[in-house]
Amino acid sequence: MPDMEALEPIRLTRDQEEAAALIEEWFLHLSNQIFVLCGYAGTGKTYLVDHVVRALGLKAGESAVFVTPTGKAASVLLRAGTPAGTLHSLIYTLEEEIEVNEDGEVVSERFLRFVRREKIPQEIKLIVVDETSMVSDEMLRDLLSYGVKCLFCGDPAQLPPVGGSNTLLSMPCCTLTQIVRQEENDPIVRLAAMARAGQHIPIGEYGEHAVVISARDFGERERARLFPKADQIIAGTNRTRARINADTRRYLGIPPESKLPIDGEKLICTLNNWSKALDRDKTFHLVNGIIGKCYNVRQQQDGLLQLDFQADFLCDVCRDLPADAGIFTEGQYFHGYGDKACLLESGVLVHERNAAMLRRFKVRREDTIDRFEFAYAVTCHKAQGSEYDFVIVFDESRFFEDSSRWLYTAITRAKKKLIIVR
Known part of the structure; x- marks a missing residue:
């Protein structure tokens, strides 16, 4: 059994000491797959979890993985020095599907869908899920299918997820209410x-x-x-x-x-585009709610923009994104959800419906038209x-x-x- 006292001395609150003992008992001796830790602002929830993971002899990013429902939530852990990624990147993979007929001819456009991974790395013994209030019950079922113990952390006083339900925080194993000394x-x-x-x-x-x-x-x-x-x-x-x-x-x-964004302006993505990775490791994707800065903004045809985007928690830059210009110039989007833009060999960006009219130009790339707003x-x-x-x-x-x-x-x-x- 790991020796909690063998670690560097850490003064925990009474709440934290009781929670640490419960989590240790659950992980080492109980068969329950889930432990739900609730805590209000200032109660030291994240600090406690880091302490317990070390006390159990687990290594963050390897035997214990930290995940959140969104990239921006993961960035909070990353900035605090904890290796973290998104729940999507841990348990799902993106697959491209193209429907063809018996003759092998394409009969529908390609589309991407999430497919649950058959397995996750065997060395993972504990999955810590932060910002649990934003996890839908559907995603919860997929996560639990791997049989790995999951420590869910969240603040029950926060807003519930949009467009989904979450029942975990309504049945906590323990709740931290005592404000830590540093926050008093x-x-x-x-x-x-x-x-x-x-x-x-x-x-x-x-x-x-x-x-x-x-x-x-x-x-x-x-x-x-x-x-x-x-x-x-x-x-x-x-x-x-x-x-x-x-x-x-x-x-x-x-x-x-100057209605269009200029270089360095702060934008927020308002449309999920899981096909577009924001970093080289493809851990984070361009999804609704991601905030960052735009660069190299160019106005194109058909009410389109082309821009580079850097999420505020990443060093990597996502380049040459097609975006809807309408929200900036007219206050409403010009193009429908999921519409695509074609980048021609000439370097011109056009809506997919007009690409066929320009047959003399070869289509170099086709991308979903992204949506951004000032942030x-x-x-x-x-x-x-x-x-x-x-x-x-x-x-x-x-x-x-x-x-x-x-x-x-x-x-x-x-x-x-x-x-x-x-």
């Missing part, structure tokens, strides 16, 4: 606790790095100074989001007539799973049925500095 005086943790409890949060300063201010007092001068400095702005409605994005571009000195401000659901040093939250929780969850989720995106505008 953190104003962001305090504000999060107030939001979770549904308490009214008065306007005022909460320490040096957190403030709640009225929208009336957060005027043009303050917005012009702070919008460009914020790592992320979170809004409740798309109307507010669009206005903040337009204002931020103006504060950055971008002329209003200086995003909705709370889009920000979920991410963390940022400096966050501005426009509190529009009143528009949501579960207003406490919305505000709690928005507040807990901030790590060091927080402004709540209401």
Whole structure:
């Protein structure tokens, strides 16, 4: 049995000590495949899991793998020094299918689909799933089919997944509620606790790095100074989001007539394109919610753009992506979901429906038309799973049925500095 005390001395809270003992007992002696660890902001959930993995003699990235439902959630672990990937990359593989008739002629376009891997590496003894609130029950069933023990971690106070259900966090094996000593005086943790409890949060300063201010007092001068400095702005409605994005571009000195993104601007992908890998290892893909910067933006025919995109948590750059220009120029997308663009031998990018009209040019490549929008401000659901040093939250929780969850989720995106505008 691993000796928990043989490791470097770590002062755990009472909650953490009890949880560590339960996880150790489960992993070593119980047959249950699942252990669900819940914990609120500031309770040291991630720190505890790292400690237990080491105590059990497991090695992160090898015998113990850390996965999350999204690439942006995995980036939080990566930045903390924990090897992590997506749940999709661990248990699924992408296969291309082309339907042909008896004569071998193609009768339908190719499409990609996820296929569950027959097996995962044998050395994996424990799968740690972070941000469990974003895992659908369907994906859960596929994961458990391998028979490997799974430690699910999540915050039950956060927003549930969009378009899916999740029952795990409703039946935790243990829940961390005690704030760790390092976080006891953190104003962001305090504000999060107030939001979770549904308490009214008065306007005022909460320490040096957190403030709640009225929208009336957060005027043009303050917005012009702070919008460009914020790592992320979170809004409740798309109307507010669009206005903040337009204002931020103006504060950055971008002329209003320059509707298309320019090099270095912050964009968010709004369409899943699993066929497009963002990194050389093909661990992360261009999917809904990925935020990054664009470069080498070129306007093409048929309402198309071509651009390079670098996710904010990767060094690799994804080049020559075809994108819908309509959302930038007209406020709505020109092309349908899943439409494709053809890159001709001449270097011109056209919609697939027009490629046949240009027969004298050979099609070099065909790609799904991606969708991007400005991302200086995003909705709370889009920000979920991410963390940022400096966050501005426009509190529009009143528009949501579960207003406490919305505000709690928005507040807990901030790590060091927080402004709540209401």
